[in-house]
Amino acid sequence: MLTSNKLWYTIRHLETTNEQQDIMPSVTIKGGVKLRGEVPIYGMKNAVLPCIAAAILTKESVTLKNVPQITDAINMLNIIKSLGGTVEWVDEHAVKIQCNNLNLDTLDKKLVKSMRSSVLLMGSLMARFNQIELSEPGGCIIGNRPMDDHIAVFKGFGAEINRIEGGLKFSATKLQGSTFFARFSVTATENALMAASLAEGETVIKLAAREPHVSNLVDMLIAMGAKISGRGTSTLKVVGVEKLSGCEHIIIPDQIEVGTFIAAAAATRGELFLKPIVPEHLDALFALMEKIKLPYQVKDDVLHIMPNGSLKAFKLQTGPYPSFPTDCQAPFGVLATQASGTTLIHDTMFEGRLGYINELTKMGANATICDPHRVLITGPTPLYGREIRSLDLRAGVTLVIAALIAEGQTTIHDAQILDRGYYKWRERFQAIGAEIKTEMPKEVESLVRTI
Known part of the structure; x- marks a missing residue:
């Protein structure tokens, strides 16, 4: 038994x-x-995953509360650990994440490929390193979910995108704020918010997703020092800052x-x-x-x-x-x-x-x-x-x-x-x-x- x-x-x-x-x-x-x-x-699955990814945006400690220990959240935390971040469970529903020393070369690409939500790493890793190589993510097979919206987002930030064996390579000298359409894609909106928070200049995200978990991510980014307006609407404006700080944040x-x-x-x-x-x-x-x-x-x-x-x-x-x-x-x-x-x-x-x-x-x-x-x-x-x-x-x-x-x-x-x-x-x-x-x-x- x-x-x-x-x-x-x-x-x-x-x-x-x-x-x-x-x-x-x-x-x-x-x-x-x-x-x-x-x-x-x-805590909401679709809220905790982008918030875990957002912890990469700062070298300071981030504590997330009301975190469900579901396998998708565990795997996202394991990806952060593969990069060199530290993860400590404070109690059953609270986790402390520290991403001060990360190394892209040690990224667990197999784990990335196993889960669809790993697409959320694009925004935070591009904002932090200006380059990433990601396997095309997996996850539930519930229809055609192409990467087009995400590619459009990072092209809008000035990134160069090339196909490599088994995935995509994104690179930029420095992400530049711009205006683009997210077409109500939740993960594209979330990636854009994370990237824009540390990009140069102002970013305007039109046709942004308005889901509660998008607003929950906005709340976390603002707590970290991001300058975001338009919360809960289909037009979000983000003025990039030089760096973000740690925070405590509650998952809805x-x-x-x-x-x-x-x-x-x-x-x-x-x-x-x-x-x-x-x-x-x-x-x-x-x-x-x-x-x-x-x-x-x-x-x-x-x-x-x-x-x-x-x-x-x-x-x-x-x-x-x-x-x-x-x-x-x-x-x-x-x-x-x-x-x-x-x-x-x-x-x-x-x-x-x-x-x-x-x-x-x-x-x-x-x-x-x-x-x-x-x-x-x-x-x-x-x-x-x-x-x-x-x-x-x-x-x-x-x-x-x-x-x-x-x-x-x-x-x-x-x-x-x-x-x-x-x-x-x-x-x-x-x-x-x-x-x-x-x-x-x-x-x-x-x-x-x-x-």
Whole structure:
């Protein structure tokens, strides 16, 4: 029997070695459960990663608080350690980062290539060193996510960009402020903010992403001494400074986690209390909850999701903030299987984010994929336990919800992918009534004894 700590460290070991092929864990979930209780909401995955990258911008100490120990955050910190930075966990959710002596030659390129979010290193490393060589990053396979927006950003700063074997080389004498369009790309906006903070002159970022985690990064950069105006708008102005200082910064609660547990509560006809939340970050979710007649109450930083009767089918279209977040699309897809009528889901952001539908149909869902962006789901339909597979982070947690409402037992393979973005997801679901067992191949059981 694996304890949660042993499982956690085993998965982290497998994620960063060649030993992960065909020996990753699966989970078995008993269906027919109504989730009830309190769920802690941890720091946001999409906020902590750019903030870790931003620590490279200064030689002084940076302390980040409310940090979830998810594998993506651990891997980003390991990349900083590979450069020569130091990382110290002050407590379970606070990490101290020092980047005073960095060496680009020791960058762990294999780790960079393994995660999509490593693209965020461009802004901070270019600002610090004026040159970098990066492997094209990996991550979840959820559609075509080209580097074009990032290349356009650094060309705007005056960088020369060349293709090299397995990646790209960026170089500049000194980054120069300029005006350009980020086309609402979150990571391109974040890279531009980091680079502009130490560039010469003024930078104007038009069509900037307005997501809460972009504003969270702006808050951190301002605390470090950056001169940024336009926070929360689609036009950001940055006046470069000579150097940035250290800071303490708090990562915002994860509104995608909130959306995930909203869908889980509604699908299982359960009752959950989610804390802490930032209500102003959740307008699109609240609007949909009202549309489908899902009762809820907000008091201070607590969201109370109440038991529901019959849910109505809905139309859902994702888009840049403040529209409905693409990362919540899949969990609401499984909810649609339990709603009365036909639901139309249109993901305008990514063309490969409907792969989970094939797994749901194996379980009995009545769904038709119209094209790579749209799906029709008719409900309510019963789901049945099957053997299914996690395709990406958000699809993985969606299948957990599907398993909870299914008749019988469901086995989800490649479940480790959830650890990339949901800290202690097993424990949190178990605490509110889920019966989840983790199964490891024998090869991993023996590996546990050596770690």
